[in-house]
């Protein structure tokens with residue numbers, strides 16, 4: 001997608017052919033800074049400290065992280081060390097494990113001398129595949145938005161609510177939840193997006209709002225608790241969110257608060273869709289609530305907030321009493337019964353084992 005009119009991705013190989021550049025998303029929207037990763041530690045830091053985040057982008061970064069690690073040590077022990085360090089960076093997004101397993105399946109069996117070149121090639125392929133998958137999600141999701149637009153007699157706007165950032169910054173391009181939105185906008189359907197701020201890290205306020213603004217998509221930022229009210233008053237035509245891990249039976253794990261939006265959507269007959277590329281499906285788990293590991297992050301993300309002061313400087317302030325303890329559960333699971341459909345690169349699936357099996361007979 002474009003930043004100030006220039007086509008941009010959140011990860012790319014540097015001109016020298018071995019360093020890997022990322023946009024430091026912890027600095028957005030106040031500063032646009034590029035960070036160059038040169039080794040395994042840089043890649044682990046980028047994922048753990050969320051310079052990059054979002055399930056598909058975490059996978060892509062891990063793939064390049066493995067290539068960077070092998071450049072220094074392409075031995076079996078070097079591979080295993082890199083696998084375990086990268087795997088330990090974040091627990092919930094299954095794309096991390098998926099990308100590392102792709103590396104293990106395709107790179108580990110090669111001779112040491114062939115591993116580095118092949119790892120860079122595979123990392124680049126994982127990135128290109130992600131772009132193609134998300135573009136297809138956009139095409140399938142566009143049809144849903146088109147239908148709603150037609151049902152409304154092509155008057156007014158299509159109001160879409162999204163949570164967190166499942167935009168191009170969370171992927172290699174297009175985004176998952178946002179791909180249908182961008183395609184609808186580009187095809188002339190008037191869309192308006194309700195952007196949940198998404199406490200505690202505010203990915204909606206800082207990243208989704210920034211992305212949509214750059215692309216010229218009409219949007220309004222709302223506090224996390226406003227969605228139910230808007231749905232009760234007919235102000236939301238559909239919800240589209242992303243996911244960090246979807247089970248083989250269609251339960252969806254996504255940023256904390258997604259579940260409550262799904263409940264409100266269900267109560268108000270608002271369609272609730274999830275955009276996801278197939279590497280986000282964990283075919284090894286069924287019951288999302290019981291089986292998906294939920295990341296718990298530092299309490300300071302809840303007790304503090306970072307923003308721009310009037311003089312332009314960026315500052316972090318504490319918003320609680322000194323002694324306040326806080327829990328920071330980063331994700332929750334929305335049971336499949338609340339999901340209208342899973343928008344994948346192969347089409348829209350029912351959120352069920354059978355529904356996914358229709359589109360992915362090769363995986364089940």
Ligand SMILES: CSC[C@@H](O)[C@@H](O)C(=O)COP(=O)(O)O
Nearest residue numbers: 053054055166170176242243255
């Ligand atoms: C296309 S990304 C889907 C999800 O990864 C996204 O919705 C999300 O929850 C991101 O969480 P984050 O903690 O910012 O990595």
